[in-house]
Amino acid sequence: MEIPNELEKVLQLTKEQNTWRRTQTINLIASENVMSPTAEAVYMSDFMSRYAEGKPYKRFYQGTKYVDEIETLAINLMNEVTPAKFSDLRPISGTLANAAVFRILAKPGDKALIAPVQAGSHVSHTKFGTLGALGIEHIEMPYDKENMNVDIDKAAKMIEEIKPKFVVLGGSLYLFPHPTKELAPYVHSVGAKLVYDAAHVYGLIVGKAWSNPLDEGADFMTTSTHKTFPGPQGGSILSNDETIFKEVSRTIFPWFVSNHHLHRLPATAVALIEMKYFGKDYASQITKNAKKLAESLAERGFKVVGEHLGYTKSHQVAVNVRELGGGAKIAKMLEEANIIVNKNLLPCDKPEDVNNPSGLRIGVQEMTRYGMKEDDIEEVAELIKKVAIDNKDPKDVKKEVIALRQKFLDVKYTFNVDLSSYSTKSIPMII
Numbered sequence: 001m002e003i004p005n006e007l008e009k010v011l012q013l014t015k016e017q018n019t020w021r022r023t024q025t026i027n028l029i030a031s032e033n034v035m036s037p038t039a040e041a042v043y044m045s046d047f048m049s050r051y052a053e054g055k056p057y058k059r060f061y062q063g064t065k066y067v068d069e070i071e072t073l074a075i076n077l078m079n080e081v082t083p084a085k086f087s088d089l090r091p092i093s094g095t096l097a098n099a100a101v102f103r104i105l106a107k108p109g110d111k112a113l114i115a116p117v118q119a120g121s122h123v124s125h126t127k128f129g130t131l132g133a134l135g136i137e138h139i140e141m142p143y144d145k146e147n148m149n150v151d152i153d154k155a156a157k158m159i160e161e162i163k164p165k166f167v168v169l170g171g172s173l174y175l176f177p178h179p180t181k182e183l184a185p186y187v188h189s190v191g192a193k194l195v196y197d198a199a200h201v202y203g204l205i206v207g208k209a210w211s212n213p214l215d216e217g218a219d220f221m222t223t224s225t226h227k228t229f230p231g232p233q234g235g236s237i238l239s240n241d242e243t244i245f246k247e248v249s250r251t252i253f254p255w256f257v258s259n260h261h262l263h264r265l266p267a268t269a270v271a272l273i274e275m276k277y278f279g280k281d282y283a284s285q286i287t288k289n290a291k292k293l294a295e296s297l298a299e300r301g302f303k304v305v306g307e308h309l310g311y312t313k314s315h316q317v318a319v320n321v322r323e324l325g326g327g328a329k330i331a332k333m334l335e336e337a338n339i340i341v342n343k344n345l346l347p348c349d350k351p352e353d354v355n356n357p358s359g360l361r362i363g364v365q366e367m368t369r370y371g372m373k374e375d376d377i378e379e380v381a382e383l384i385k386k387v388a389i390d391n392k393d394p395k396d397v398k399k400e401v402i403a404l405r406q407k408f409l410d411v412k413y414t415f416n417v418d419l420s421s422y423s424t425k426s427i428p429m430i431i
């Protein structure tokens with residue numbers, strides 16, 4: 001039978017996506033990354049078609065001997081490189097990792113204290129997201145405008161007064177570390193647990209460019225495995241406390257996953273190995289690039305958030321573009337020039353500004369992975385200025401963006417593996 005049009009369309013769209021996002025755009029979405037060719041090769045494997053309910057070597061199905069080995073290997077690598085005593089890679093996303101932890105730490109009607117929205121807390125921490133779905137009461141800790149962070153003194157008092165079941169730190173618009181070691185003693189003094197959501201900064205933690213919250217008193221770290229950490233989309237739960245870890249781990253299956261998308265396991269293992277050997281260089285380059293981007297944008301007349309605090313300690317930069325027309329408009333114009341960023345609420349915005357917030361959130365982790373250093377990042381800042389401030393035609397700037405991107409087509413901080421010696425005849429990739 002001839003290939004139907006619908007199928008042609010699917011193949012064509014996939015090819016166009018690959019060409020556009022992998023070779024023609026500068027991707028600055030702070031929550032994204034790319035895997036190395038080796039990680040992608042093992043991701044596109046037979047594991048993607050299988051089930052392995054339960055834990056390694058204690059499965060409910062047959063046929064899992066290689067899954068058992070690869071899952072054990074990935075867990076051990078994660079424990080080693082984080083470091084953590086225990087980890088569970090079965091949550092298929094950061095949101096589900098949070099759900100599993102929150103569900104064990106509190107019952108419906110119990111209280112949780114979360115970082116203020118202005119300090120970047122994620123929707124899954126709130127009454128609008130996972131916390132709300134679990135019926136747990138969402139109470140926000142106070143915000144310290146000057147430090148753009150949780151107000152430590154007021155939060156400590158609130159913890160002592162409210163005696164929540166748990167406290168959540170870690171954020172999505174996340175420039176400066178939340179005060180983990182400062183608040184941990186207060187959390188523990190009322191018998192509560194501290195959950196640190198490292199979704200955005202896990203790669204920086206592994207690369208030692210950000211403190212490990214488990215060393216600073218967090219009882220749990222939850223994470224995504226695909227933001228600064230360059231693995232497949234997925235989640236994980238880590239802890240140093242065997243008792244509470246086991247309680248959570250016991251419930252992941254069957255409460256939150258049936259199959260746990262097994263092809264994530266070899267791909268996450270590859271990313272963990274890459275981070276073991278190259279993570280420090282990668283993470284320190286990310287933070288240098290983020291700082292350089294903030295400075296370069298500020299020099300070019302942008303209102304970069306957090307100047308008095310040195311702009312950023314993470315992979316992110318936040319820019320207030322209200323006077324230039326707002327985040328929605330500028331993000332759209334940049335997309336026309338093949339520069340991909342997202343509009344974002346800033347601490348100065350109100351919740352109702354959600355569709356046209358003041359900010360852009362910009363992350364440098366993916367372009368760092370493709371090899372950009374500070375000078376290249378300055379060129380990116382110049383291209384952003386041409387669109388947003390100089391009002392150059394985005395179509396013209398797009399040509400310069402594509403030309404710049406041609407120097408950054410290969411993932412760095414990885415091993416050069418001859419994949420042909422591992423290929424079997426079965427699984428093709430569209431590259």
Ligand SMILES: *Cc1c(COP(=O)(O)O)cnc(C)c1O
Pocket residue numbers: 031092093094095096121122124170171172197198199200223224225234235
């Ligand atoms: C992205 C993010 C998540 C959710 O991760 P998913 O893997 O997309 O479910 C959770 N918490 C924070 C702080 C995040 O930024």
